[in-house]
Ligand SMILES: NC(=O)C1=CN([C@@H]2O[C@H](COP(=O)(O)OP(=O)(O)OC[C@H]3O[C@@H](n4cnc5c(N)ncnc54)[C@H](OP(=O)(O)O)[C@@H]3O)[C@@H](O)[C@H]2O)C=CC1
């Protein structure tokens with residue numbers, strides 16, 4: 332570290348990585364009147380910022396030492412570079428240029444275990460480090476994202492005025508709050524993305540029911556999503572989906588959605604959510620199936636071959652005399668599944684809070700997700716209210732208002748899953764979510780049989796009703812070895 336470079340004047344904030352997110356967030360911060368600096372290893376990005384930032388208090392640098400020297404001390408620097416080893420490389424490059432007391436923020440989608448490791452290593456160097464999830468995509472970063480900072484509280488207090496100024500606002504309140512110690516911010520952002528995966532899969536399955544099952548045209552599908560988004564299902568993801576179904580590429584007469592290959596890519600946050608949920612033994616099946624279906628989508632060649640071989644025996648068109656009735660049921664099924672997906676995510680957060688010591692306040696997390704982020708939705712207001720009323724709520728589905736909504740929408744959910752299954756329309760996320768719910772509300776699961784089987788073949792022992800905590804073994808075939 333180099334103590335020669337201390338300065339009480341200069342830019343109050345610096346950004347490393349001037350791509351989609353970094354440039355947009357930096358311009359947002361500059362928009363609020365803070366003098367800022369940006370650095371990228373890519374000269375084109377530096378030029379782009381210099382051009383776009385002409386009207387703002389922004390300086391763009393192609394040299395890391397010059398960038399660091401331009402910052403007021405203690406320095407506040409955020410990295411918005413691709414997650415993984417690149418973050419470690421950037422830290423290694425910048426460390427010799429920093430002083431004790433400087434603040435380094437990782438605003439990317441880093442895995443929370445990397446953040447835990449970096450937090451410990453940078454503390455040793457006398458730096459204040461914090462991991463912060465940012466959501467909202469390019470437009471959110473530029474106009475107002477939802478931000479999930481965790482880790483060093485001292486650093487958060489320094490950054491708070493800037494973060495609150497640039498965050499999205501709901502009812503005048505900023506969509507940013509201190510999330511918790513260590514890697515809490517990145518953990519919460521990861522679960523946000525897991526919920527995002529679940530919601531996107533449910534929307535895709537609704538599209539499948541409409542286009543293949545009901546054979547609706549894109550204009551009609553647009554109308555349905557528009558109607559949903561005007562009601563209780565209102566959400567950012569439905570809003571953009573509605574608009575996707577009106578877009579025609581310049582010079583073409585057809586809808587662009589029909590040109591897109593049906594292979595869904597991913598950067599990993601959904602998979603990490605599913606992996607961690609299994610580690611923590613929290614069921615998040617809607618998120619699991621969303622990850623699995625993105626994986627299945629990649630097997631295009633095999634799917635096409637299977638389609639040709641199986642198609643005749645598995646028609647997709649839904650034979651219904653009443654299209655409007657099915658669309659009403661679909662709206663209910665979507666709301667039911669949406670609630671269950673958020674409930675799974677909140678359940679995971681509650682467990683991680685205990686096991687990892689994150690001290691999460693679920694009401695505050697729901698509150699900052701109401702605006703700016705990709706999973707913002709009218710229903711987040713209900714989640715916020717539920718955890719405000721009962722911070723110790725064991726599961727969102729036990730909240731009385733949420734319970735009433737689940738009961739009201741369950742008939743539509745059952746009708747959609749049954750109709751789709753009988754017609755051969757693939758709705759794995761809807762079906763899985765219903766199965767999750769039906770076992771969640773099941774006081775006597777058939778798991779006693781699994782225990783009997785485990786004990787039969789492996790002498791794994793089991794508990795007896797009324798004697799929980801005492802494990803016994805039975806010789807299930809007493810005469811077999813005689
Ligand atoms: N895009 C989105 O909607 C969202 C992204 N995120 C997360 O934010 C982070 C950034 O994403 P995004 O802005 O989309 O990524 P981009 O790829 O658009 O931008 C990353 C920038 O970082 C630069 N970079 C890479 N390595 C270095 C380095 N060693 N030193 C300096 N600059 C470097 C890249 O330059 P080069 O072109 O040379 O590689 C590029 O300009 C990721 O972790 C992402 O997961 C979070 C929320 C939303």
Ligand SMILES: O=C(CO)[C@H](O)[C@H](O)COP(=O)(O)O
Pocket residue numbers: 440465466467468524527596597598599600601705
């Ligand atoms: O964090 C985000 C939004 O909240 C990013 O857009 C994220 O990269 C999307 O995930 P994936 O690329 O895996 O679909």
